[in-house]
Amino acid sequence: MNKEKNGLxxxxxxxxxxxxxRDDICIETVTESPDLILxxxxxxxxxxxxxxxxxxxxxxxxxxxxxNSPSDSLTLPLKIQENHVQFEFIxxxxxxxxxxxxxxxxxxxxxxxxxxxCGYRSNYVLDLPPAIILNPGSNWIKGVTVLKDxxxxxxxxxxxxxx
Amino acid sequence: xxxxxxxxFYISLLGTFSLSGQQVEETIAVNDSLxxxxxxxxxxxxxxxLYNLGRSKLADDYNGFETVVxxxxxxxxxxxxxxxxxxxxxxxxxxxxTSSGSYFKLGFDFNMFENWEGMDNxxxxxxxxxxxxxxxxxxxxxxxxxTRFWPSSDFPITNGYATGLRPDLNAQWFEVVVGFKVxxxxxxxxxMSFRLNRLLNDKLPENFDNVYIPGFNKKTEDNKFGxxxxxxxxxRIPFIKK
Numbered sequence: 214m215n216k217e218k219n220g221l222x223x224x225x226x227x228x229x230x231x232x233x234x235r236d237d238i239c240i241e242t243v244t245e246s247p248d249l250i251l252x253x254x255x256x257x258x259x260x261x262x263x264x265x266x267x268x269x270x271x272x273x274x275x276x277x278x279x280x281n282s283p284s285d286s287l288t289l290p291l292k293i294q295e296n297h298v299q300f301e302f303i304x305x306x307x308x309x310x311x312x313x314x315x316x317x318x319x320x321x322x323x324x325x326x327x328x329x330x331c332g333y334r335s336n337y338v339l340d341l342p343p344a345i346i347l348n349p350g351s352n353w354i355k356g357v358t359v360l361k362d363x364x365x366x367x368x369x370x371x372x373x374x375x376x
Numbered sequence: 377x378x379x380x381x382x383x384x385f386y387i388s389l390l391g392t393f394s395l396s397g398q399q400v401e402e403t404i405a406v407n408d409s410l411x412x413x414x415x416x417x418x419x420x421x422x423x424x425x426l427y428n429l430g431r432s433k434l435a436d437d438y439n440g441f442e443t444v445v446x447x448x449x450x451x452x453x454x455x456x457x458x459x460x461x462x463x464x465x466x467x468x469x470x471x472x473x474t475s476s477g478s479y480f481k482l483g484f485d486f487n488m489f490e491n492w493e494g495m496d497n498x499x500x501x502x503x504x505x506x507x508x509x510x511x512x513x514x515x516x517x518x519x520x521x522x523t524r525f526w527p528s529s530d531f532p533i534t535n536g537y538a539t540g541l542r543p544d545l546n547a548q549w550f551e552v553v554v555g556f557k558v559x560x561x562x563x564x565x566x567x568m569s570f571r572l573n574r575l576l577n578d579k580l581p582e583n584f585d586n587v588y589i590p591g592f593n594k595k596t597e598d599n600k601f602g603x604x605x606x607x608x609x610x611x612r613i614p615f616i617k618k
Contacts, residue, residue, distance in 0.1 A: 237469050245520045272525075280523065290525035293533075298526075324519065324538040326583050332470030332518040333538055 239331035246335040247367045248288040249318065256355040256375040262286065265353070265376055267306040273299040273315070286370065289318070293335055296320055302374070304353050314354045315347040318372070320364070336365040343372060419448045421565065423610025428460065437465040440590075444567075444608045452487040456502060456553075458606070462590035470518040471587065472532075477510025479591030481551060489556075496559045504551040504571075510590050512542045512581050542581030547589045549575045549602070563612040573602035 255263040262285040270279055270287070281287055292298045302314045319340035324333040344357040358373040425442035432439045442460035449455055463476035483504035489497055516534040524530065533539060555569030575595060578586045586595050592602045 294528040329469040331520045335519045
């Protein structure tokens, strides 16, 4: 009987420890929702990356600079609540040849479950057409090319801008 | 909620201590009285879980009902079971969902408490196999976006995309049950039981998880243990007397 009593107490003690739930936190190593990775490519030779002179990108709808400085490979944050996002692509910034092309990137979103602490990760699929230039005439961007239409990670580029 | 659990645990601890206190007296008593063993009548007890009932009354986001049954088949051996139904809406971290469904648990209780002549109390340890049929509705969720460039990315997603119904789910698990029942008046018992649940198998909802299973309660991602308890009031129908 004594043994049983000890066993019982042991079990009840075990219950409180297991009853104390571990705090669920979203661990830093969990990959967040991906951004679009863009390459600036040479129109004549699309295999080659080429950075435009005096290159700059301005997001439309927010007074904020992009987190990374423009180069031949850049990440563009997509809007979760909408299925398109617009940026101004500027070449020869500040000079008399300054040329601004407004580019709209179109996509569909799908969300995948991570866990309750992290919530969901948003992924995107580039729409058709993946990107359109909104301003008419004298465009310095000659075209776009889809490198990978599903944006679910940031391991490789998704879209190329030909210029 | 967690506080309530801890409270009831302490109360139960007091309960077990006071019961074992009686036990010591009992052994002394047995020594100087005639050891007449009462024949064990087969008896059916049924009742309801008052905890579920109270919680349904007090909380807007919880609606549950559980009936408990046991059948005495041996001197210290009871076949036992529970049948219940739960509908609850919960916000756990970054997801808000409604879980609803029914469950049943079937198993046995073994009484370790030796009663004094005329008493009928139990301190039991038992096992249950349990099964649920349920569905989940994902009401809203947040998207993991630590850098948050666009301001609107904070808003939770409340319709479309991954939200919506996940029907036809089920889960199976077993429970180790420790409990006691105290006879209040003839044929009426108050009882409490604590359960440690271990998930055996579950049908996962698409693009989501069985975060809350009726009868099993919260399921955490990497830990398949759950815990639950009930506080029951039961009535005995002695239907066969030897």
